[in-house]
Structures are given as structure tokens and as C-alpha cells.
Amino acid sequence: MDVVRPNGPDGGMASRVRTLIGFGTDPLGFVQRRFETYGDIYYVKNARGGFYVMKHPEHIHAVLVTQAAKMRKEHSAFELLSRVVGDGLLTTDGDVWRRQRRLLQPAFSQARLATYSTAIVDEAVRMRDQLTSGQELDVSRAMMELTLRVVCRTLFSHDPRGETDDVANAMSALQDGVSTPDFLPSWLPTPHRRRFRDSVAAIDRIVYRMIGERRSGPAADDLLQSLITASDEQGGLSEKEMRDQLVTLFLAGHETTSHALTWTWYLLSQNPEAARKLREELDTLGGRAPTLDDPLPYTDMVIKESMRMFPPVYLLARSPAEDVEIGGYTIPRGTEIVLWIYMTHHDPRWFPEPERFRPERFAADNESKLPKNAYVPFGAGPRACIGKQFATIEARLLLATLAQRFAFDLVPGHRVAMRPRVTLNPKFGMRMTARAHANAAAAPARPLGASAP
Numbered sequence: 001m002d003v004v005r006p007n008g009p010d011g012g013m014a015s016r017v018r019t020l021i022g023f024g025t026d027p028l029g030f031v032q033r034r035f036e037t038y039g040d041i042y043y044v045k046n047a048r049g050g051f052y053v054m055k056h057p058e059h060i061h062a063v064l065v066t067q068a069a070k071m072r073k074e075h076s077a078f079e080l081l082s083r084v085v086g087d088g089l090l091t092t093d094g095d096v097w098r099r100q101r102r103l104l105q106p107a108f109s110q111a112r113l114a115t116y117s118t119a120i121v122d123e124a125v126r127m128r129d130q131l132t133s134g135q136e137l138d139v140s141r142a143m144m145e146l147t148l149r150v151v152c153r154t155l156f157s158h159d160p161r162g163e164t165d166d167v168a169n170a171m172s173a174l175q176d177g178v179s180t181p182d183f184l185p186s187w188l189p190t191p192h193r194r195r196f197r198d199s200v201a202a203i204d205r206i207v208y209r210m211i212g213e214r215r216s217g218p219a220a221d222d223l224l225q226s227l228i229t230a231s232d233e234q235g236g237l238s239e240k241e242m243r244d245q246l247v248t249l250f251l252a253g254h255e256t257t258s259h260a261l262t263w264t265w266y267l268l269s270q271n272p273e274a275a276r277k278l279r280e281e282l283d284t285l286g287g288r289a290p291t292l293d294d295p296l297p298y299t300d301m302v303i304k305e306s307m308r309m310f311p312p313v314y315l316l317a318r319s320p321a322e323d324v325e326i327g328g329y330t331i332p333r334g335t336e337i338v339l340w341i342y343m344t345h346h347d348p349r350w351f352p353e354p355e356r357f358r359p360e361r362f363a364a365d366n367e368s369k370l371p372k373n374a375y376v377p378f379g380a381g382p383r384a385c386i387g388k389q390f391a392t393i394e395a396r397l398l399l400a401t402l403a404q405r406f407a408f409d410l411v412p413g414h415r416v417a418m419r420p421r422v423t424l425n426p427k428f429g430m431r432m433t434a435r436a437h438a439n440a441a442a443a444p445a446r447p448l449g450a451s452a453p
């Protein structure tokens, strides 16, 4: 029986060339136009067969929630990523994934998050104390360093000082490697591939050093210790599995939050009214640094709206392990599905005037009226982000602590553009100038807690 497919580009050579050029020059605009042409689901033929592209909240709900048990992550989008993260939580399926998720879950419990919050604020205060008014910096690099320090300190009790440049460079090479189409024969040692391989090796060195230092040093009460304990048990985690989990958390745990914050600083610099309201809320703290118990609803709304406009994870991918029905179509097992959540977040049916930054969309009354899964920066269903609460608290506390004292103004002439790689990068970084608030400069800083281990 013939499979009825949704409309889509015809898959001929001319169409493939158009796709390559269109996607290469303006990926988001290109996909946007495809949805305008074909509707909420379209089908793209390619050399591997083809894939279904979706953005409607109901279809997202079907793929991620109601039909989740039939979905796998065996997707071409993950092939290269898997070479980096191996069989970590992000890429595994079935029983292996379930066992891994159970093992990692306690590190993200409420009790743990409460202890992490102190370290998060400490790190933000440390950075804030080093900033001076008028200082020009690449905010995307600074946020990357900050979130890397947070993840290393909270989950691994590790101080990455001296390693942040290595990690940032490796991350950039990995993103290039994973996102750049590569049509050359696999045995050819191109510079691009060498850079990719070297980057994996650099991350591996850091991770294996961390494991080695812990095994030979004192134990700690953290995620790294849980993994080591599990690996020491009979039939527990292998050394390779432990490495894969650590690399996964290392990568998934800092870059996403760093982009969320970078885009937030950018949006605040362009929206003085929102920046003023944010400051008003932070002024209620009276100069002391925020804690986990401080309700900061406007700060949360700003971050949510920023992740709507610039979702760090802008698309999700799955492959059904058996035939599934979605949106009136039978999607055969083994085909691929791409969920463009960036497009969902920019659809005027759910978010009127989608290009306007309006944190009020996420005031409790308004947010509760959004269709289910119209806003999914952390995914949904069983594979939703394990670090969602962690990242939410982290972004809130980092933003609040820094914004209490400083605003960041975009350096005149700096170009701002999105670059969708594995995550939604600021293509040219984010060059900004720190500006201390007039009355906040003298506010008492919260003393740094115990210094980073």
C-alpha cells in the first residue's frame, strides 16, 4: 500500500541544490518559508529516504508525549553528536536510557538544587566583583565561562580554572563538526575532521583527569561520586559509560544555559522598559544577593520570553520504531521526524507579534492560556530535559545577581545574528559594554561563600 505523505519539496536535484543554498544562507528564514508554503507538516525527500518536519503543538505533543514510547533517538541528527557524547543520557534509548536516567535523577532533586543555588550565586558574585563599569567584553564567552564553572562546581566539585578556553574552543569545533555537511569520503583526513577529533580528545582529557583525580583523592557528595560508585559496583557502569555520562552533562549542562543568558542580555539591551522593570524587581532585594527563596517573577518571565524567542535547543529529532499516526498521516517506522520548536515559538497563532519581546506573555494568567506544548524550550514527555529545574534556577540567580549591579549595552556596530548549530549560537558572539547602575555600585555584595573546590 502506498504511503500518503504531506506536501513538500519534490526531492529532485534542483530542489536539493535550492535546499543546500537556502539552508546555508538563512536556515531559519528558509524553514519558515517552507512551513508557509506547505503547512504545519511537510515532507522532505533526501538520499536516506526522507523526513517529516513539524511545528504544531499537537504534533509536538504526539511525538514527545503520547507516542513517546514508540520513538527512538536513532536519528541522523544524532550520528555525529553520538561520536562526541557516546552512549550518554542524551542519545541512548530503551532500558539503557531508563537505567541511566534513574542513576542521574538524584543529582537533580530539590534538596540538591538548594545546595547548588549557593554555589551558583557565589559564582555570579565572583564575576560581578571582577566587572568594571565601561568594560567591553564578549558576553557570550563570559556566560559560557560562568555556566561551565557552575556545572563543574555543582555536579563534579571541580574547578575548571585554566580549562575554560580549552572547553570553549573544543565546543566551537564540535558544533562546527556536528553541523557542517560533510560529503567527502570518510577516510580523508581533512583539517575540519582533524579539528573535530582533537576537540573530542581535549574534552576527554579533561573528563578523564577529573575521574582520575577523584579516584585517587577524597570522595565528595556529588554526581561524579555517584557515577564512580556505580562503576565500582558489580555489573555497574563501565569506564566508558561513565565517561559518556560526564561528557554529556558537561556539554548539555552549560552551553544551553549560557546561550539563554546571552540572548537575554541582548534582549534587555534592546528593550529598556523591560530592563527597567527587571531592575525594579531586583531593587526590592535591597542590595543583598538573591537566594533560592526569593520569588522573582519578572526575572523568570524575562528568561522565559528570551527562551521563546531564542530557544537554545531550537529543534528536536526522533525516529519512530513502529508506524505511528500523526496529524492524519501514517509515519512509517524508521523514517525521521524533525520538530522545529523555534518555529512553534514564533508562530503568531500562539504568540501574537512573535518578534516582539514581551515578558508579560509569561505572567501566570497568560501562560496558563497557552496551548499545551506551544512553549517547549526544555522538550516534553519522558525525554524532557533532566536539568530543567537546575537551569531555571541557575539562569534566574545568575541573571538576578549580575543585573542587580550591571546592565550590558551592545557595542555600537556589533552585528547580532543567530547561527543554528547544535544549539542556537550568537553568530558573532555578543560584544557588550558593562554599565554599573548608579545606585547599585555601592550596594553591599554578598560575601563569597566557601571558595570553589
Ligand code: HEM
Pocket (backbone or CB within 6 Å): 089, 090, 091, 101, 151, 248, 249, 252, 253, 254, 256, 257, 260, 311, 312, 313, 316, 317, 376, 377, 378, 379, 380, 382, 383, 384, 385, 386, 387, 388, 390, 391
Ligand atoms: C537553558 C538551559 C537548557 C535547555 C534550553 C535545555 C534543553 C533541553 C532539551 C530541549 C532537551 C530534550 C532533548 C530531546 O527531547 O531530544 C534536553 C535534554 C537533556 N538535557 Fe537539557 N537543557 C538545558 C539545561 C540543561 C542542564 C543544566 C543539564 C544538566 C546539568 C541538561 C542536561 C540534559 C540531559 C542529560 C538531557 C537528556 C535527557 C534525556 O534524554 O533523558 N540540560 N535539554
